[in-house]
Amino acid sequence: MEYLAIIIGGIFINNYIFSRFLGLCPFLGVSKQVETATGMGMAVIFVMTMASAVTWLIQNLILVPLHLEYMQTVAFILVIAALVQFVEMVIMKVSPVLYQALGIYLPLITTNCAVLGVALLNAMEGYGFLQAVVSGAANALGWTLAILLFAGIRERWAFIDIPPSMQGFPIALVATGLMSIAFFGFQGLFRGILF
Amino acid sequence: MMEKMLRTFYNGIIPENPTLRLVIGMCPVLAVTTAVVNSVWMGLAVIFVLTASNTLISLLRKFIPDKIRIPCFIVVIATFTTIADLVLAAVQPDVHKILGVFVPLIVVNCIILGRAEAFASKNPVHLALADGVGMGIGFTLAIMVLASIREILGSGSWFGIRLMPAGFEPATVMILPPGAFISLGFLLGTMNLVTARLAVRTSRSKQKSSSCAAHAGLEG
Numbered sequence: 001m002e003y004l005a006i007i008i009g010g011i012f013i014n015n016y017i018f019s020r021f022l023g024l025c026p027f028l029g030v031s032k033q034v035e036t037a038t039g040m041g042m043a044v045i046f047v048m049t050m051a052s053a054v055t056w057l058i059q060n061l062i063l064v065p066l067h068l069e070y071m072q073t074v075a076f077i078l079v080i081a082a083l084v085q086f087v088e089m090v091i092m093k094v095s096p097v098l099y100q101a102l103g104i105y106l107p108l109i110t111t112n113c114a115v116l117g118v119a120l121l122n123a124m125e126g127y128g129f130l131q132a133v134v135s136g137a138a139n140a141l142g143w144t145l146a147i148l149l150f151a152g153i154r155e156r157w158a159f160i161d162i163p164p165s166m167q168g169f170p171i172a173l174v175a176t177g178l179m180s181i182a183f184f185g186f187q188g189l190f191r192g193i194l195f
Numbered sequence: 196m197m198e199k200m201l202r203t204f205y206n207g208i209i210p211e212n213p214t215l216r217l218v219i220g221m222c223p224v225l226a227v228t229t230a231v232v233n234s235v236w237m238g239l240a241v242i243f244v245l246t247a248s249n250t251l252i253s254l255l256r257k258f259i260p261d262k263i264r265i266p267c268f269i270v271v272i273a274t275f276t277t278i279a280d281l282v283l284a285a286v287q288p289d290v291h292k293i294l295g296v297f298v299p300l301i302v303v304n305c306i307i308l309g310r311a312e313a314f315a316s317k318n319p320v321h322l323a324l325a326d327g328v329g330m331g332i333g334f335t336l337a338i339m340v341l342a343s344i345r346e347i348l349g350s351g352s353w354f355g356i357r358l359m360p361a362g363f364e365p366a367t368v369m370i371l372p373p374g375a376f377i378s379l380g381f382l383l384g385t386m387n388l389v390t391a392r393l394a395v396r397t398s399r400s401k402q403k404s405s406s407c408a409a410h411a412g413l414e415g
Contacts, residue, residue, distance in 0.1 A: 019372045021226040025219065025305055070281060073299040074273040081266060113222050113303045120296045163384075165391060169218045170384035177376030184373060 003134050010138030012186040016114050017146040018179060023114030027147055028172055030105070037151035041144030043105040045137065047087065048118050051080050052136025055119035056129050076119045081110045114143055150179065200325040207329030213306045214337035215386050220306040223297045224338050225375040231354050234342035236290045237297065238335025240279040242328065244301050247275045249315040249327030256316045268311045269302070276301045306334060344378050345369045 016022040023044070030040045055076050063069055088106045091099045109115060118139050122132040153175060162171055211217060214224050227237040248271050252259075259267045280298045284291045291298065301307065310330055315323040346352060349369030351359035359365070368374045 021222045021372070021375070022300075024221040024225065028218075028221065070277060073277050073280065073302055074270065077269055077273050077302050078266070081269060110303075113300045116303050117296055117300060120299055124296065165387035166380075166384040170380045170387065173376045173380030173383065177373045177380060180373040180376055181368075184371070 003131070006131060006135050007138040010135055011142035011145060012183065012189070014139075015142045015146055015183055016117070016139055017143060017150075017176070018183040020117070022117040023112050023143055026108060026112055027143075027150065027176075028169065030108075031147050031151040031154055031172075034148065034151045034155060037147045039101050040105045040108075041147055042101070043109055044112065044114065044143055045140040047080075047084060047106070047109050048115055048140035048143075049133060049137045050083060050087065051115050051119055052122055052132045053129070054079055054083055056122060056127070056132040059123050060129075072120070072123065076116055080115055080119070084110045114139070146179075150176065153179075196321065200321055203322050203325040204329035207326060207331070207333040208336065209333070211330075212333040212337055213309075213330055214334055215383060218383070219309060220304040220334070221379075222300065223304065224341065225372075225379060226297050227294055228338055228342035228345050228375060229293075229370045230346050230350070231339060231342045233290060233293055234338040235335070236283065236287060237294055238331070238338055240283060240298060241301060241304070241306070241334050242331030243279050244272065244275045245307055245310060245331040245334075246324060246327035248272045248307060249310055249323040250320060251275075252311045252315040253318060253320045253323030259316070264316065265308075265312070268308060268316075272307050272311065273302045306330060341375075341379055341382060344382070345374060348378075349374060 014020055017024065017027050026040055026044075030036050058075055058079055059072070063072060063075060068075075084106055088099075091106075118136050122135055125135075127135060154172070157171070157175075166174075207213070209216075213219055214221075223237055223241075227233045248268075251271050252268060255267075255271075276299060279301065280291075283294070283298060310326060314326050318326070343353060347358060348366050349371075351357060351363050351365045366374075369378065
C-alpha cells in the first residue's frame with residue numbers, strides 16, 4: 001500500500017513537471033517531437049532510477065555514518081555526473097542500438113534538476129532503499145508521461161496561427177499551465193484511500 | 196575598463212536577462228514565486244553563488260584543463276551553493292524550509308553553469324564579476340516581478356502587506372502551480388510584444404547606432 005502511494009503520488013499527484021517544477025529545461029527544450037520526447041523520457045527513467053539507488057547508498061553508507069550530511073549537494077552532483085558518464089560508456093559497449101536512441105540525451109541529463117531533485121527529496125523523506133528506487137522510477141515515469149503528452153499537443157499547434165509575440169516559450173508555458181490544471185484534478189482523487 | 200564593466204553588468208539585467216530573454220533556469224523561477232519575500236531570498240542566494248563562482252572560475256581559467264572543465268565548474272558551484280544553503284538555513288530558517296529543495300538545486304541551474312562556460316572561463320576577473328552581479332540581479336528582478344503578479348492576484352498582498360480591499364476575492368489558482376505557468380507565459384509574451392514595438396520604433400527613427408538596432412531587431 002505504501003509503495004502504491006509512492007507510485008500514484010509520483011506519477012499523478014506530485015508530478016515533477018506539473019506540481020513540483022523539476023526538470024523544466026529538457027521538458028521545454030526537447031518536446032518538439034514525440035520521437036525525441038520518447039528518447040529523452042527513456043533516458044530520464046533509466047538515470048533517475050539508477051541515481052536514486054546510488055545516492056541512497058552514498059547517503060546512508062557514507063555521509064550519515066561519517067556525519068557529513070552537509071556535503072550532500074557536492075557528493076550527489078559528482079556521483080550523478082560520474083554515473084551518467086558511466087552509463088553512457090556501458091550502453092555504448094553493450095547495446096549500440098540503445099546508444100543510438102539515447103546517446104545524445106544522456107549528457108544533457110547531468111544538469112537536469114529532476115535527477116538531483118529526486119535524490120535530495122528521497123533523502124529528505126527518509127525513504128528506505130526500495131522506497132527510494134520505487135520513488136525514482138515512479139517520478140521519472142510521471143515526468144515521461146508529462147513530456148509525451150506535451151509533445152503530442154505541441155506537434156499539433158505547429159499549424160495554428162499564434163500571435164507572433166506569444167510564439168515559442170510563452171505559448172508553451174500557457175499550455176503547460178492548462179495541463180497543470182488538468183493534473184490538479186488528481187490532488188483529491190485518492191484522499192482517504194491511500195493517504 | 197569601468198565602462199566595459201558597466202556594460203557587462205547592464206547586459207545581464209535587460210538585453211540578456213537570463214529569465215525573460217534567454218529563458219533558462221526556469222525551475223526555481225516557477226517554484227519560488229508564490230510570495231515576493233521568498234523570491235527575494237532565492238534571488239540573493241543566486242546572486243551570491245553566481246558572483247562567487249564566476250569570479251573564482253575566471254581566476255582559475257588558466258589552470259583548469261579544457262577536457263575536465265565541466266566537472267571542475269560543478270565542484271566550484273556546488274561548494275558555493277552549499278555555503279548559501281547553510282547560511283540561509285541559519286539566517287532565515289522559515290524561508291529555507293519553504294524554498295526547500297530549490298536552494299541545493301542552484302547547483303544544476305543552467306544560468307550558473309551557462310555563465311561559467313560561456314563567460315567566466317573566457318574573460319578577465321573584473322568582467323566575470325560584473326557579469327555575475329548583473330545576471331544575478333537580472334534573475335532576481337525577473338522573479339520579483341513574477342512573484343509580485345502572483346502574490347497580488349493570488350493572496351491580495353505584496354511583501355505580506357494587504358493591498359487589496361476587504362471585498363477582494365483572491366484568485367487562489369495564481370499561487371498554485373498552474374498560475375505560475377500561465378502568468379510566466381503571459382509575462383514573456385508581453386516582454387516580446389514590448390521589445391518588438393521598441394525595435395520597430397528604433398528602426399524607423401534610426402537615431403540609435405546601427406549595432407543597437409540590429410541587436411533589438413534580432414530579438415524581436
